[in-house]
Amino acid sequence: MSTSQATAYTKLTVIQLKGLCKDRKITGYSKLSKPVLIQKLVDFDRPTSFTISAAYQETGIASNDTTLLRVSSVVNVLSKPTSPIDQDEPLSSAPPERSSDSSPMPVSGASGFCSDAPQATSSVSFHHPDIPIISNTEDSAFVLNAQDPIDFSSTPVDNSTPAKRVADTLGTSTAKRKNIEVTSTPISENPSIALKPSALRSLTTVENTPLSKYSCNSTPPQHWTKATSPKQPSVIAVSLSRPSKRFKPLVVGRQLDQPISNPDICVPISNAAVPAMVTPSVLLLTCFEFRTSQLNSQLKPISLPPPLSQRKRVQGWAVILSALDNQSRRACSLVSRTFRYAVYLSAVPILRQNFAGKRFDRDTNQYSLAMTNLWPYLRFREDEAKRNRRIYEESFLHRHAKDGKANVISSHLWGSPDNGKQLAIAVRFALSTLWFALSIGGRESEAWLQYTIISAQEVIQDEIWIVTIRSCGRSAATEVSTFYVLEQTCEVIGRPNSAAAGPLVLELRSDWSNYIQGHLTGVTTGIVSCPSLLQNLKWAHYEEYDRGVSKLWLRRVEKEGDLGTIKRTVAERYTLACVVANSVSGAWMSTAQMTHEFAGLPDRSVPSARKSGYHSFPVNLYLPATHHVESVHFHTSSGAPLHPALAVIQTPSREYYVLRENGMQVGSEEEGVAPLWMEVIGCDSQGLAI
Numbered sequence: 114m115s116t117s118q119a120t121a122y123t124k125l126t127v128i129q130l131k132g133l134c135k136d137r138k139i140t141g142y143s144k145l146s147k148p149v150l151i152q153k154l155v156d157f158d159r160p161t162s163f164t165i166s167a168a169y170q171e172t173g174i175a176s177n178d179t180t181l182l183r184v185s186s187v188v189n190v191l192s193k194p195t196s197p198i199d200q201d202e203p204l205s206s207a208p209p210e211r212s213s214d215s216s217p218m219p220v221s222g223a224s225g226f227c228s229d230a231p232q233a234t235s236s237v238s239f240h241h242p243d244i245p246i247i248s249n250t251e252d253s254a255f256v257l258n259a260q261d262p263i264d265f266s267s268t269p270v271d272n273s274t275p276a277k278r279v280a281d282t283l284g285t286s287t288a289k290r291k292n293i294e295v296t297s298t299p300i301s302e303n304p305s306i307a308l309k310p311s312a313l314r315s316l317t318t319v320e321n322t323p324l325s326k327y328s329c330n331s332t333p334p335q336h337w338t339k340a341t342s343p344k345q346p347s348v349i350a351v352s353l354s355r356p357s358k359r360f361k362p363l364v365v366g367r368q369l370d371q372p373i374s375n376p377d378i379c380v381p382i383s384n385a386a387v388p389a390m391v392t393p394s395v396l397l398l399t400c401f402e403f404r405t406s407q408l409n410s411q412l413k414p415i416s417l418p419p420p421l422s423q424r425k426r427v428q429g430w431a432v433i434l435s436a437l438d439n440q441s442r443r444a445c446s447l448v449s450r451t452f453r454y455a456v457y458l459s460a461v462p463i464l465r466q467n468f469a470g471k472r473f474d475r476d477t478n479q480y481s482l483a484m485t486n487l488w489p490y491l492r493f494r495e496d497e498a499k500r501n502r503r504i505y506e507e508s509f510l511h512r513h514a515k516d517g518k519a520n521v522i523s524s525h526l527w528g529s530p531d532n533g534k535q536l537a538i539a540v541r542f543a544l545s546t547l548w549f550a551l552s553i554g555g556r557e558s559e560a561w562l563q564y565t566i567i568s569a570q571e572v573i574q575d576e577i578w579i580v581t582i583r584s585c586g587r588s589a590a591t592e593v594s595t596f597y598v599l600e601q602t603c604e605v606i607g608r609p610n611s612a613a614a615g616p617l618v619l620e621l622r623s624d625w626s627n628y629i630q631g632h633l634t635g636v637t638t639g640i641v642s643c644p645s646l647l648q649n650l651k652w653a654h655y656e657e658y659d660r661g662v663s664k665l666w667l668r669r670v671e672k673e674g675d676l677g678t679i680k681r682t683v684a685e686r687y688t689l690a691c692v693v694a695n696s697v698s699g700a701w702m703s704t705a706q707m708t709h710e711f712a713g714l715p716d717r718s719v720p721s722a723r724k725s726g727y728h729s730f731p732v733n734l735y736l737p738a739t740h741h742v743e744s745v746h747f748h749t750s751s752g753a754p755l756h757p758a759l760a761v762i763q764t765p766s767r768e769y770y771v772l773r774e775n776g777m778q779v780g781s782e783e784e785g786v787a788p789l790w791m792e793v794i795g796c797d798s799q800g801l802a803i
Contacts, residue, residue, distance in 0.1 A: 118155065118158065119151060119155055122150075122151040122154055122155070123147075123151060127146075127147050127150065130142075130147060130150040130151065130154065131143070131150065133154060134150065134153065134154065137154075137157055139153055139154075139157055399757065399758060399772075399773040399774045400504075400507075400508050400509075400757040400758045400773075400774075401504065401505070401508060401510075401537060401540050401541070401544075401774055402504070403501045403504060403529070403536045403537050403540070404533075405497065405529050405533035406497070407476075408476070408489070408490055408493050410489065412477075412480055412485050412486060412487065412489065412490060413485070413486050414481075414484050414485055414486065415454060415457045415458075415484055415485065415486050417450060417453070418450070418454050418484070419449075419450040419451045419454050423450075423451050424451075424454070427451065427454055427455050427458060428458065430451075430452065430455035431455045431456075431458035431459045431461065431462060432459075432462050434455055434456055434459040435459040435460075435462040435463050435466075442456050442459065443456075457486055457487075457488070458482075458483065460486075460487040460488045460490075460491045461482050461487060463491060464487060464490070464491055464494070467494075467495075467498075467525065467528070468491075468494050468498075468525075468528050468530055469525075469530060470530025470531040471530070471531045471532070472529065472530055472531055472532070472533075473530065476490065477490070494528050495528075497528060497529075498527040498528040499527075501527050501528070501529075501536055502527045505522065505527075505540060508758075509758065509793055509794050509795055510540065510543060510544055510547065512795075513547065513793050514562055520565055520585075521543045521562065521564075521565060521566060522536070522539055522540065522543065522565070522566055523539075523565055523566060523567045523568075526539050526566065526567075526568075526569070531570065532569075532570075532571055534571070534600075535569045535570075536569075538569040538578050538580065538598075538600065538603065539566040539569045539580070540774075541602075541603040541774055541775055542566060542569070542580050542598060542603040543566060544603070544772065544774050544775060545598075545602060545603040545604060545775050545777070547793075548772070548775070548777050548779075551789060551790075551793070552777075552779075563584060563585060564582040564583065564584055564585065564594075565582065565583050565585050566580060566581070566582050567581050567582065567583050567593075568580070568581035569581070571600075572597070572629060572633075573629065573632045573633075573646075575600060576599070576600055576632075576645070576646045577597060577598070577599060577600065577606075577629060577646075578597075578598050578599075578600055578603075579595055579596070579597060579598075579609075580595070580596050580598050580603070581593060581594070581595045581596075582594050582595075582596075594608070595608060595609055596608055597609070597621060597625065597629070599646075599689060599697070601685060601686045601689045601690075601775070601776065602686060602689050602690045602775045602776055602777070603775060604689075604690070604697055604775075605698070606621065606622070606625050606697050606698060607620060607621030607622055607625055607626075607698065608620065608621060609621060622698070622701060623701075623730065624701055624730045624731060624732045624733075625732060627730075628643060628731075628732050631643040646689075646732075646734070647660050647685070649731065649732045649733065649734050650688065650689075650692070650734045650735075650736060651704045651733065651734065651735045651736065652688075652735075652736045652738070652741065653738045653741075654738065654741070658741050658742075660685075660688065661688040661736045661740070661741050661742060662681070662684050662685070662688065662741070662742045663741070663742060663743050663744065666742070666743060666744050667681065670745075680745040680747075681745075683745050683760050683762075683771070683773050683776065684742045684745050684762070685776075686773075686774075686775060686776030687740070687742060687745075687762050687769075687771055687776035688736055688740070688742060688776075689734070689776065690771075690775060690776035690777045690778075691736060691737070691740035691776075691778075692734045692735055692736050693707045693710075693711055693735045693736075693737065695707055695710075696732075696733055696734040696735055697734075701730055701733075702733065703733060704733050704735050707733070707735040708735065711735075711737050738765070739764060739765065739766050740764055741764060741765055742762060742763070742764065743763040743764060743765060744762075744763040745760055745761070745762055745763070746760065746761040746763065747760055747761075749761075749799060749800070749801070753801055754801075755796075755800040755801065755802075756794055756795070756796040756800055756801065756802040757773075757802070758772060758773060758774065758794055759771070759772065759773065759779070759786070759794065759796065759800045760772075760773045761800070767781060767782045767783070768781070768782035769781055769782070770785070770786050770800055779794070780798075780800070784798075785797075785798030785799060785800075786798050786799070786800055
């Protein structure tokens with residue numbers, strides 16, 4: 114700063130000097146005196162120079178912070194990761210001063226920075242021999258050599274559009290996003306040179322200085338790494354690493370098979386696509402695995418209900434709106450708060466019409482039907498009914514029912530309105546009816562299609578049910594019949610005495626009547642003295658078998674988890690399906706009488722004096738020794754899985770193909786699956802799905 118300028122500052126007051134400091138963004142001036150303020154302004158106005166004199170080698174290169182900033186600005190052209198076009202800093206159109214004794218030298222690595230505009234380079238030259246220059250090496254590393262000066266004057270410079278020139282110069286390097294590692298050695302060969310703290314600050318911080326003070330295409334410095342290596346040439350190596358390749362997922366040409374979203378659905382698997390071993394967790398008990406669940410979330414009250422004075426006709430509107438479709442109800446909900454409230458309440462008539470039963474009452478007894486939004490519960494029950502119906506329609510039973518033309522199951526049973534096992538019992542009863550019609554004969558094989566199962570109610574838990582059917586034949590009269598059936602096999606044990614009159618006369622035997630009455634009385638009083646159904650089962654070789662099943666095999670399947678439980682259930686169904694016929698229906702017989710009759714021996718039993726007291730006879734279930742269960746298998750000997758509806762039972766004498774759903778036989782080891790059942794189920798003679 115000239116002396117005239119300092120003299121001009123002395124004529125100003127302290128307030129005016131502080132105002133100048135504020136305008137020039139000088140910090141730390143509020144408590145300074147007038148001479149110090151003048152000195153700060155003079156220092157601030159002192160012009161910078163691009164020429165480095167030889168005196169800097171004696172006093173230290175850190176005496177002028179601006180010089181180091183100019184040096185680092187050249188390096189930061191490479192190290193700045195973002196495009197400088199994003200910065201809104203003004204660029205000076207005037208080129209910086211050039212030294213007269215500087216020799217021009219083109220930069221070999223300039224093409225690495227600007228591939229689109231190779232001629233647009235900066236016109237900067239350095240006089241001092243310690244200032245490094247940039248050279249390109251073969252291994253993508255730029256070396257700044259301090260022995261030769263730099264001159265870009267050989268290339269024409271367009272000073273009119275500096276921002277565009279900077280963007281064009283650095284566009285390619287910015288797009289490549291190369292990681293730059295900067296290492297430096299001392300600029301001077303003199304080991305005694307030390308950097309002042311102010312110089313260190315200028316090397317590690319980014320100053321808001323216009324780009325015109327450094328270069329036309331350089332950016333402010335970001336960092337400077339100092340390494341102490343005395344008496345070495347001043348070289349700054351800037352290594353450029355190649356950009357890492359982004360991960361690209363493997364693109365498969367063919368479309369992969371989508372997994373089944375519903376785990377309850379069993380899909381027959383072809384033998385060609387069967388692996389050697391199948392994970393047990395994917396196996397189901399049968400292909401009729403209907404499951405019911407509870408709504409996870411709590412039902413919420415209806416928001417913004419109308420006043421009580423406007424709710425007089427809401428119930429009537431709710432019944433009317435329940436007959437509309439969803440789109441019409443959605444439009445009606447926008448009319449007023451009263452209509453919106455009626456739309457919410459319209460879910461109750463729909464639930465009572467389609468899902469009325471004990472389950473609906475049990476799930477909603479803790480809520481007020483007039484103030485609760487039941488639409489989530491309605492959607493939950495509808496989705497469950499659709500899923501159950503889809504499982505049935507994909508089974509062989511539905512395909513055999515005249516290609517789906519006969520409605521064997523009533524529509525309201527798809528949602529299991531009273532019990533979670535209600536639909537499973539109805540389907541099992543239809544399957545057992547089909548088995549008797551095809552295997553035993555005596556009447557038309559399609560006679561079971563003339564009835565529709567309309568109800569299934571549990572009488573004794575896990576043992577006996579009541580199934581109600583309605584005839585749907587050609588006659589105009591509609592007849593309703595009721596049967597007692599076993600849960601495991603759905604084999605009929607009789608009809609209630611009040612409903613015994615009719616074309617299907619099958620009076621409930623007294624032993625079964627006493628058994629049912631004893632359990633119902635025990636449930637009422639809380640004292641159950643009657644044994645369970647399986648406890649009435651009689652079999653031979655008690656030391657080796659437990660209720661007709663091998664004890665050794667039972668201990669082995671306990672280690673298989675859920676798969677072992679499924680196998681044990683199929684074994685229990687098979688034992689109940691193979692008891693002597695008089696155990697379930699027909700004339701009552703003792704265990705000894707059934708043993709002699711099954712063996713073909715004459716009846717040697719002594720007439721019992723209890724025949725006068727016929728009602729005191731117990732239930733006798735006799736299982737012959739030829740049907741004791743040694744093991745249950747869901748795979749063939751080669752490891753291929755059987756059809757989801759079939760299982761193989763190993764007995765002491767032979768193997769049997771049975772239905773998993775009710776345990777009834779459909780084939781043997783010698784003949785394989787019967788040809789009739791091969792056509793019905795859709796499998797081959799070995800039980801493999803086709």
